[in-house]
Amino acid sequence: MTEALPIVIVGAAPAGIRAAERLVEAGVRPIVLDEGLRAGGQIYRRPLVDDGRSYRNRYGSEAKKAERLHAVFERLRPSIDYRPETLVWNVSGLERSGHLDVLREGVHRQIAFSKLLLCTGATDRVLPFPDWTKPGVYTLGAAQTALKAQGCTVGDRLVFMGSGPLLYLVAWQYMKAGARVEAVLDTAPFRSKFHLVSLFVRAPRIVALGLFYGAQLQLSGVKVRYGVRPQTVLGEERVEGIRFRAGGRTEALACDAIGYGFALRPETQLADLAGCRFRFEDRDRAWLPERDAQGRTSRKDIYVSGDGSGIAGADAAEIDGELAALAILQDIGNTVAGDRPRQLTAARARILRQREILESAFPFPRDWFETVPPETTLCRCEEIRIGEIHCAVGAGSIGEINRMKALSRVGMGRCQGRMCSAAAVEVLSSIRKVEPKETGRLRAQAPVKPIPLGFGGPLDTEESR
Amino acid sequence: MIQRISTDVTIIGGGLVGSSAALAMRQAGLDVVLLDKGFCGAQASGVNYGGVRRQGRPAEQLPLSQRAHGIWPRLKALVGIDGEYVPSGHLKLARTERDFAKLEAYAEMARPYGLDLELVGAEALKTRFPWLSAAGAGASLCPGDGHANPRLVSPAFARAAERAGVKVFEQMPVRDVRATGNGFAVLAGENLEIRSRQLVNSAGAWSDTFAAQFGETVPLKRIYPSMVVTEPLPLRLPVSMGEQGGSFYGRQVARGNYVMGGGRGAALADPDFSRPSVTAASSVMQRAIALFPHLANAQVIRFWSGTEADMPDGNPVIGPSRTTPGLFHAFGFCGAGFQIAPAVGEVLSELVTSGRSTTPIDAFSIGRFAHAAAQTADSL
Numbered sequence: 001m002t003e004a005l006p007i008v009i010v011g012a013a014p015a016g017i018r019a020a021e022r023l024v025e026a027g028v029r030p031i032v033l034d035e036g037l038r039a040g041g042q043i044y045r046r047p048l049v050d051d052g053r054s055y056r057n058r059y060g061s062e063a064k065k066a067e068r069l070h071a072v073f074e075r076l077r078p079s080i081d082y083r084p085e086t087l088v089w090n091v092s093g094l095e096r097s098g099h100l101d102v103l104r105e106g107v108h109r110q111i112a113f114s115k116l117l118l119c120t121g122a123t124d125r126v127l128p129f130p131d132w133t134k135p136g137v138y139t140l141g142a143a144q145t146a147l148k149a150q151g152c153t154v155g156d157r158l159v160f161m162g163s164g165p166l167l168y169l170v171a172w173q174y175m176k177a178g179a180r181v182e183a184v185l186d187t188a189p190f191r192s193k194f195h196l197v198s199l200f201v202r203a204p205r206i207v208a209l210g211l212f213y214g215a216q217l218q219l220s221g222v223k224v225r226y227g228v229r230p231q232t233v234l235g236e237e238r239v240e241g242i243r244f245r246a247g248g249r250t251e252a253l254a255c256d257a258i259g260y261g262f263a264l265r266p267e268t269q270l271a272d273l274a275g276c277r278f279r280f281e282d283r284d285r286a287w288l289p290e291r292d293a294q295g296r297t298s299r300k301d302i303y304v305s306g307d308g309s310g311i312a313g314a315d316a317a318e319i320d321g322e323l324a325a326l327a328i329l330q331d332i333g334n335t336v337a338g339d340r341p342r343q344l345t346a347a348r349a350r351i352l353r354q355r356e357i358l359e360s361a362f363p364f365p366r367d368w369f370e371t372v373p374p375e376t377t378l379c380r381c382e383e384i385r386i387g388e389i390h391c392a393v394g395a396g397s398i399g400e401i402n403r404m405k406a407l408s409r410v411g412m413g414r415c416q417g418r419m420c421s422a423a424a425v426e427v428l429s430s431i432r433k434v435e436p437k438e439t440g441r442l443r444a445q446a447p448v449k450p451i452p453l454g455f456g457g458p459l460d461t462e463e464s465r
Numbered sequence: 466m467i468q469r470i471s472t473d474v475t476i477i478g479g480g481l482v483g484s485s486a487a488l489a490m491r492q493a494g495l496d497v498v499l500l501d502k503g504f505c506g507a508q509a510s511g512v513n514y515g516g517v518r519r520q521g522r523p524a525e526q527l528p529l530s531q532r533a534h535g536i537w538p539r540l541k542a543l544v545g546i547d548g549e550y551v552p553s554g555h556l557k558l559a560r561t562e563r564d565f566a567k568l569e570a571y572a573e574m575a576r577p578y579g580l581d582l583e584l585v586g587a588e589a590l591k592t593r594f595p596w597l598s599a600a601g602a603g604a605s606l607c608p609g610d611g612h613a614n615p616r617l618v619s620p621a622f623a624r625a626a627e628r629a630g631v632k633v634f635e636q637m638p639v640r641d642v643r644a645t646g647n648g649f650a651v652l653a654g655e656n657l658e659i660r661s662r663q664l665v666n667s668a669g670a671w672s673d674t675f676a677a678q679f680g681e682t683v684p685l686k687r688i689y690p691s692m693v694v695t696e697p698l699p700l701r702l703p704v705s706m707g708e709q710g711g712s713f714y715g716r717q718v719a720r721g722n723y724v725m726g727g728g729r730g731a732a733l734a735d736p737d738f739s740r741p742s743v744t745a746a747s748s749v750m751q752r753a754i755a756l757f758p759h760l761a762n763a764q765v766i767r768f769w770s771g772t773e774a775d776m777p778d779g780n781p782v783i784g785p786s787r788t789t790p791g792l793f794h795a796f797g798f799c800g801a802g803f804q805i806a807p808a809v810g811e812v813l814s815e816l817v818t819s820g821r822s823t824t825p826i827d828a829f830s831i832g833r834f835a836h837a838a839a840q841t842a843d844s845l
Contacts (some may be wrong), residue, residue, distance in 0.1 A: 009813045092743050403504050414766050450764035453750050
């Protein structure tokens with residue numbers, strides 16, 4: 001008798017770990033593939049080597065959750081087939097049962113699955129502004145990763161800019177780490193923060209924490225500006241400052257690093273390669289794989305969970321991972337006792353409602369491209385400027401994002417649009433004066449990330465273990 | 466509300482064939498409507514390898530291919546961009562002595578058609594192309610062949626046609642087409658009705674459906690190339706490359722990326738979309754490293770595929786319908802339509818204006834399949 005194909009989880013972060021935990025409890029031994037060296041994901045990223053810092057020191061207000069999740073994972077280790085440093089770069093063979101193409105330590109393998117749970121998370125959403133490619137400009141997520149995983153700062157004198165709760169959190173973390181934070185440049189107007197009043201009723205802890213960070217920053221002399229639009233990064237070779245407009249005034253600040261970002265964008269390429277149907281989610285201004293409350297996609301045997309299926313944050317991802325595991329257990333014929341799925345679904349829905357309010361307090365800067373000059377780089381990999389997009393769109397009467405890619409090369413480079421496509425969609429929709437949804441969805445192609453040309457060799461197919 | 470248009474010619478399919486035909490017909494003074502179910506040049510015409518190659522084509526295609534060879538250098542004047550066309554030369558490798566003998570025989574055959582191929586022996590290959598390894602028994606070089614960027618070239622023909630006055634309708638799938646006795650009626654999209662004297666079926670891999678509606682069954686099969694592209698790398702590969710047997714082809718574009726292909730992909734659930742197979746992509750990558758050791762540490766950034774029409778005898782269908790006066794077909798280019806398409810466009814223009822082509826196209830008659838079908842029926 002052949003052994004049954006394994007259940008495979010991609011991503012060992014809040015969603016993936018909680019899913020694995022629930023599967024293991026039911027007697028299933030999942031394969032857990034993770035690109036990182038150590039489990040935890042972006043939010044609960046662990047240092048590559050232990051540097052003696054405490055959880056409190058490393059994760060601040062989220063220390064308890066981080067510690068708990070890491071402990072769960074360590075406990076699971078003997079009961080799961082965990083493979084770190086594994087890049088899942090394709091889903092193929094879907095005309096049969098389907099398998100993942102993975103690369104680990106330079107060796108290509110195909111892993112067949114009976115059920116696949118994608119917990120692929122999210123990356124920073126970035127929007128170009130003049131000189132954003134200058135050395136010393138980081139995303140908020142990268143700035144945070146430097147602190148958490150490498151125990152270093154990206155600069156000594158910093159300015160943080162953008163929109164989203166992460167903006168104030170990272171600024172505060174840098175201040176705590178002893179760096180000099182010059183300013184927090186919030187691109188949202190001050191009045192948007194009044195939305196937090198209604199959030200206070202639903203989620204007092206989030207608001208209290210936000211107020212705490214804000215107050216501590218201001219008390220420490222960090223300048224906070226609202227309604228900011230950057231004009232340029234100062235400095236010849238690298239960042240020496242930033243000039244921006246806020247409240248009708250132009251201001252310049254000296255700094256040696258800038259951290260910036262506009263909330264997150266979900267990583268959905270594997271779901272796309274797996275053939276899942278997508279829908280546009282206004283809240284994330286992004287296309288998401290269609291899913292039910294528990295993470296079942298339009299494709300049998302393929303499930304999505306966590307931020308990769310819609311941005312809701314780490315707490316929601318933990319809940320969501322368990323929900324997806326329960327769905328998988330139900331679908332393989334296990335009885336899921338009691339009320340658990342319903343409770344979890346309700347808890348996740350509560351967080352999503354909070355997200356709506358946060359989105360109003362930290363709104364996406366819809367008018368961004370009205371002030372960004374045409375010579376600004378949009379696509380770093382292919383070195384395409386915004387002005388070239390205007391020309392290509394005009395000359396080719398382009399209204400669709402895949403068409404724009406074909407005619408302008410935006411999103412054709414190393415990042416395959418992971419970095420630039422959110423902005424590219426905004427540029428296209430601002431030129432065409434339509435909602436981003438109307439410009440269509442950028443289709444994913446394998447490999448999800450670059451793979452060595454010499455990866456091939458004889459294919460090592462793993463039917464079962 | 467129904468939009469009604471009356472025109473001289475309706476063209477179904479805005480690939481490179483349909484778009485260049487539209488442009489040529491417009492230049493000949495005709496009123497033309499060009500329809501595409503998606504975007505012009507977004508299917509096989511826009512996502513192919515980009516080989517502008519005469520070498521290797523069967524004898525019957527060479528006159529048409531030579532005609533196209535005269536069009537490519539005039540691209541800028543014709544459609545406003547050069548489409549990254551580079552007459553770099555096309556180097557076709559032979560792995561074995563037997564393959565080299567085939568290249569020799571081909572060169573002999575092609576000479577009367579004006580195709581001067583230079584045979585390069587194994588030793589000369591090493592000195593002239595030192596970056597090439599594992600080359601085998603020799604090669605055949607076609608100096609005037611080259612490559613271009615299909616993403617840009619094919620849509621540019623459609624845009625040029627539009628600028629010249631062709632009515633181009635994209636995202637306008639044809640729902641119904643029929644002969645009216647004195648012409649054709651085409652229903653497209655939600656509310657477009659076109660009447661025309663003549664009709665061109667250049668719908669690529671979707672052409673068989675339209676041919677069948679006029680009682681012409683063709684043994685068209687869909688094929689899906691398997692393409693791989695690397696990150697940009699220092700310029701080193703001066704020619705477009707192929708291999709006798711066709712299992713590998715590759716070129717380096719001006720930006721530095723190596724564009725390579727070989728083997729076949731597969732259709733997705735929506736047959737308008739396809740993906741390369743990992744097995745095919747992997748063997749392309751293996752072969753690339755064997756041929757170009759300098760690529761050992763290169764990264765592959767994307768795979769892609771497309772939907773092409775294949776015919777059993779390796780030749781396209783070009784010419785008048787056998788059942789319906791005023792209908793012309795041009796499809797089934799078997800993965801090798803890019804170079805030849807602009808000449809096919811001119812031929813189609815000649816056919817609709819004068820009823821005859823100045824370049825021989827008899828070998829491409831749709832009738833050859835009617836014949837085969839009848840013979841099969843007889844033998845049963």
